[in-house]
Amino acid sequence: MTRVNLPHRIGRLEELAYNLWWSWHPQARDLFRALDYPLWRLSGHNPVKQLQETGEDKLAAAAADPAFLRRYDSVMSAFDADMSGEGSWFAAKHPGLLTGPVAYFSMEFAIHNSLPIYAGGLGILAGDMCKEASDLGLPYAGVGFTYPQGYFHQHISAQGWQEEVYEQLDFDETPIKPVRPVHGSEPGSPFVEVQLNDRRLYAGVWQVRVGRVDLHLLSCDIEANRPEDRQLCSRLYTADPEERIQQEIVLGVGGVRALRALGIRPSAWHANEGHSAFMMMERIREELGRGATFAEALSKVKASTIFTTHTPVAAGHDVFPVSLVEKYLHPYWESLGISREAFLELGRQDSGSDQAFNMTVLALRMADHRNAVSELHGRTARRAWHGLWPQLEEDRTPISNVTNGIHVPTWVAPEMGRLYERHLGRDLSVRYDDTGLATSVPSIPDEALWTARRILKRKLIGAMIERARQCSTERECTARQVLAMGALLDPNALTIGFVRRFAEYKRPQLVFHDIERVKRIVTDRWHPVQIIFAGKSHPADLPSKQLLQHVYTLATDREFQGRIAFVEDYDMHIAHYLTQGVDVWLNTPRRLREASGTSGMKAAVNGVLNLSIRDGWWYEGYNDSNGWAIGDTVEPYDPGEEDRADAESLYRLLEEEIVPLYYRRDRAGVPHDWLRVVKEAIGSIVPVFCTRRMVKEYVEQMYLPAAPGEPEPEDDFGKESRPGQL
Ligand SMILES: *Cc1c(COP(=O)(O)O)cnc(C)c1O
Numbered sequence: 185m186t187r188v189n190l191p192h193r194i195g196r197l198e199e200l201a202y203n204l205w206w207s208w209h210p211q212a213r214d215l216f217r218a219l220d221y222p223l224w225r226l227s228g229h230n231p232v233k234q235l236q237e238t239g240e241d242k243l244a245a246a247a248a249d250p251a252f253l254r255r256y257d258s259v260m261s262a263f264d265a266d267m268s269g270e271g272s273w274f275a276a277k278h279p280g281l282l283t284g285p286v287a288y289f290s291m292e293f294a295i296h297n298s299l300p301i302y303a304g305g306l307g308i309l310a311g312d313m314c315k316e317a318s319d320l321g322l323p324y325a326g327v328g329f330t331y332p333q334g335y336f337h338q339h340i341s342a343q344g345w346q347e348e349v350y351e352q353l354d355f356d357e358t359p360i361k362p363v364r365p366v367h368g369s370e371p372g373s374p375f376v377e378v379q380l381n382d383r384r385l386y387a388g389v390w391q392v393r394v395g396r397v398d399l400h401l402l403s404c405d406i407e408a409n410r411p412e413d414r415q416l417c418s419r420l421y422t423a424d425p426e427e428r429i430q431q432e433i434v435l436g437v438g439g440v441r442a443l444r445a446l447g448i449r450p451s452a453w454h455a456n457e458g459h460s461a462f463m464m465m466e467r468i469r470e471e472l473g474r475g476a477t478f479a480e481a482l483s484k485v486k487a488s489t490i491f492t493t494h495t496p497v498a499a500g501h502d503v504f505p506v507s508l509v510e511k512y513l514h515p516y517w518e519s520l521g522i523s524r525e526a527f528l529e530l531g532r533q534d535s536g537s538d539q540a541f542n543m544t545v546l547a548l549r550m551a552d553h554r555n556a557v558s559e560l561h562g563r564t565a566r567r568a569w570h571g572l573w574p575q576l577e578e579d580r581t582p583i584s585n586v587t588n589g590i591h592v593p594t595w596v597a598p599e600m601g602r603l604y605e606r607h608l609g610r611d612l613s614v615r616y617d618d619t620g621l622a623t624s625v626p627s628i629p630d631e632a633l634w635t636a637r638r639i640l641k642r643k644l645i646g647a648m649i650e651r652a653r654q655c656s657t658e659r660e661c662t663a664r665q666v667l668a669m670g671a672l673l674d675p676n677a678l679t680i681g682f683v684r685r686f687a688e689y690k691r692p693q694l695v696f697h698d699i700e701r702v703k704r705i706v707t708d709r710w711h712p713v714q715i716i717f718a719g720k721s722h723p724a725d726l727p728s729k730q731l732l733q734h735v736y737t738l739a740t741d742r743e744f745q746g747r748i749a750f751v752e753d754y755d756m757h758i759a760h761y762l763t764q765g766v767d768v769w770l771n772t773p774r775r776l777r778e779a780s781g782t783s784g785m786k787a788a789v790n791g792v793l794n795l796s797i798r799d800g801w802w803y804e805g806y807n808d809s810n811g812w813a814i815g816d817t818v819e820p821y822d823p824g825e826e827d828r829a830d831a832e833s834l835y836r837l838l839e840e841e842i843v844p845l846y847y848r849r850d851r852a853g854v855p856h857d858w859l860r861v862v863k864e865a866i867g868s869i870v871p872v873f874c875t876r877r878m879v880k881e882y883v884e885q886m887y888l889p890a891a892p893g894e895p896e897p898e899d900d901f902g903k904e905s906r907p908g909q910l
Pocket of ligand 1: 685
């Protein structure tokens with residue numbers, strides 16, 4: 185951070201600003217808000233930037249204000265207590281069982297909007313996982329990238345076409361700090377180097393604090409690199425396979441070297457998706473250096489590695505042409521002492537074909553602990569990858585499942601969080617996974633619950649109107665664009681959200697299958713319905729951009745009377761508003777394509793009801809009385825017929841059940857029958873689909889079995905595997 189002179193009495197505000205712990209603790213957020221509300225807003229809820237801009241007089245006044253100081257002291261003591269890890273679940277339940285942290289490799293981490301190094305669901309899961317690891321006292325170390333340009337911002341033109349806007353991240357205003365390889369060296373000095381074909385690439389390491397967990401983020405944008413190499417890792421999920429394979433070598437190989445150079449000795453290694461699977465290669469190389477044979481090294485690395493696969497959709501797996509693998513990985517197989525053939529075999533899906541190198545296959549072969557992310561996805565994954573274990577029955581394919589969850593303190597609205605604490609107990613924040621909650625949720629008074637729900641919808645619509653206003657003044661948006669942004673939304677109308685990445689398999693257009701029918705539902709004079717869309721298309725995915733344009737064009741059709749809206753630039757910030765503020769969360773994937781999904785869980789914790797195909801987590805989550813299931817089958821069938829039948833089911837549910845239930849009120853306007861479903865949803869979903877349950881399962885089913893009882897031998901691989909080698 186630059187140029188801040190904090191008064192001594194509140195001097196630890198800087199430490200707090202640089203630990204994203206503040207982002208899931210409402211009292212800490214309130215502290216920054218209280219310091220200077222306009223700056224808090226203008227900084228985009230980014231205390232690092234806020235503190236740089238707060239005037240000295242304001243800081244001096246805060247340091248002399250007894251009310252502010254009481255808050256400050258209370259936040260700092262809660263922070264210190266949490267950071268000590270004393271009394272945590274892990275310390276109490278499994279004392280001394282891990283000799284080092286679990287290293288968690290991920291291409292993206294979504295911790296907070298002020299750190300835009302994520303694209304979507306995978307990053308959200310990684311971020312929520314780290315926060316929960318911190319809360320549970322689990323030793324954990326994240327490894328990823330800090331992308332100077334992150335993922336793109338989405339603008340939609342008046343013609344409904346997605347435009348991608350990249351912004352350069354200012355590291356000085358980001359809750360991130362460079363790590364110096366040796367004391368006194370310049371920030372951004374090379375920390376690790378890797379060989380990429382005929383050149384050496386250097387990476388620096390930046391650190392992000394997430395409570396007790398540190399993320400170690402690599403960046404290639406440092407002076408030691410040639411100018412074109414500085415751009416190599418500047419964007420997340422580039423479409424160019426050659427750029428991607430290089431990024432993945434940096435993440436996997438460079439990531440292991442970075443941990444070594446930092447003196448971190450993990451007890452288990454977790455690859456979140458196949459992107460980081462080259463880390464297993466690097467660890468085999470290390471074992472060879474300790475004198476192991478290839479077979480010994482492989483078996484040791486496999487035993488301590490966990491791999492999670494996140495998608496049943498083929499396009500979600502990285503598959504590289506063999507020519508690229510040869511170009512970039514030949515020095516690696518040489519150093520492993522294995523043949524080209526043996527190396528390529530590790531990433532080959534079907535033996536006999538020499539065409540491609542599949543990162544998921546590589547990861548499945550190099551990790552003994554493998555899992556999918558929901559029950560149903562477990563089944564799909566065992567079917568899809570059965571070919572790797574042809575000698576086993578399909579349902580014995582060694583891929584288990586740990587169903588995803590959400591980090592409740594991150595996603596619960598403060599209004600709902602307070603309501604829960606008042607009626608379900610002050611200690612709720614440490615027992616969100618207590619299934620006993622189901623029996624106490626009905627004690628929440630309907631009136632209080634309805635008031636909170638109404639406030640959250642007003643906040644959402646208020647925020648959308650504010651964006652529409654800004655668009656019309658600052659970007660000179662047309663009247664059509666302003667309409668599409670939700671300028672005519674009604675806070676009293678039943679509001680449905682379709683909010684997710686735009687991809688064909690998610691079927692964003694399904695609700696428009698019969699335009700006249702949906703028009704009748706939406707524009708009903710006495711019981712109106714409105715639909716809010718949001719989501720990005722991958723920049724290279726033209727069919728999905730066309731789908732987006734199609735939906736956007738409908739949103740601006742006058743006959744829908746302004747009751748369809750499209751929120752631009754879906755990110756974590758707008759995800760909070762949407763998952764908290766709508767009434768119904770709509771999800772219509774083609775069957776067996778959604779591995780889990782988590783946004784519906786965020787909705788449920790806020791009392792928003794799910795209306796979804798029984799795919800992903802909803803296959804487990806739906807219990808007949810906590811929301812609605814579209815269609816009655818689980819297995820896919822003819823796509824045209826599937827669309828027709830699902831649209832029919834969706835319309836019938838809306839016409840016959842959902843709309844009548846929502847508008848059935850008592851004299852005071854409270855919909856008691858609706859709220860009964862809301863409470864059923866909260867009680868049955870929150871305790872199960874939360875990261876607290878999920879991370880405990882990872883610990884007990886994956887991490888502890890993967891961790892050797894003893895630390896790795898003390899050697900200086902850190903130094904040895906830095907300059908000089910590969
Ligand atoms: C939760 C979340 C996701 C994941 O959404 P799914 O609909 O479950 O795939 C993606 N992006 C953002 C910004 C989110 O908050």
